[in-house]
Amino acid sequence: MHGFANPKRFLSLARWLTPLTLTAGLLLSAGALAWGVFVVPPDRLMGETVRILFLHVPTAWLGMGGWSMIAIASLVYLVWRHPLAALGARAAAVPGLVFTLICLVTGSIWGRPTWGTWWVWDGRLTSMLVLAFLYVAYIALAQAAEREGVSARIPAIFGLLGAINIPIINRSVVWWNSLHQPPSISMGRSSIDAAFLTPLLVSVAGFSLLFGAVVLMRMRALLADAQAEARLRRRAMEAA
């Protein structure tokens, strides 16, 4: 694992992994969504709106997965001081935020015909909204730290502290009364019929690959920026 902390080794790996994960992610997610729209039958209770879940569920999981990655990468950065871990945490923030926002909007659109309301201030929806605000704050903090030349430790500590919201989101439907249904899938158990579960899992796999591709692209961009800035600074010091 430590070997990949070398930027050169990371770049040589990322150069062929980026198009691979992007292409596989696009094919899998497009296939899963087409399956969900054109093949899956309407649900007995939700009717046609069940099709929204093939988009809503993967984005919800990846919204939480994005912050989990920020927390793990932040911990690695704080303990081992790998600069690539700090870059990885920053790179996960944008796709995490985008997927969290898509989850919130698609959930709201699903809620109107199913629950009869666009929004309720219950535990699951509110904690997911808090996650979106945490992402915005993390992105602003990381950008400010870079601009002001402050240590990346501050956003890393924020990334670790923010992780407290992840188990709250996960357990919110168990701890509090909610319009949101309890977990349908847990470790080794599912209450979802195979006709819905299979395209859902394909969709999760496809969107996870897209998430990975965006993280790789963001890491390459942040690394290239850092390398260009370092070279310019070195030249300016030599010229002075």
Add this chain to the structure above:
Amino acid sequence: MREALDQWDFVIAAYAVGLVGTIAMIVWSWLAMRRAERRRDEVRRR
């Protein structure tokens, strides 16, 4: 009188939001990566 809801309108709206958001993020990330790597290569050459 209650409004009649066509469930497909909600499905189409949700997919439009999801697809536009995801594709915009991928295109923006790709362009930002290409721009940053081009700039780094130019700085190296200079």
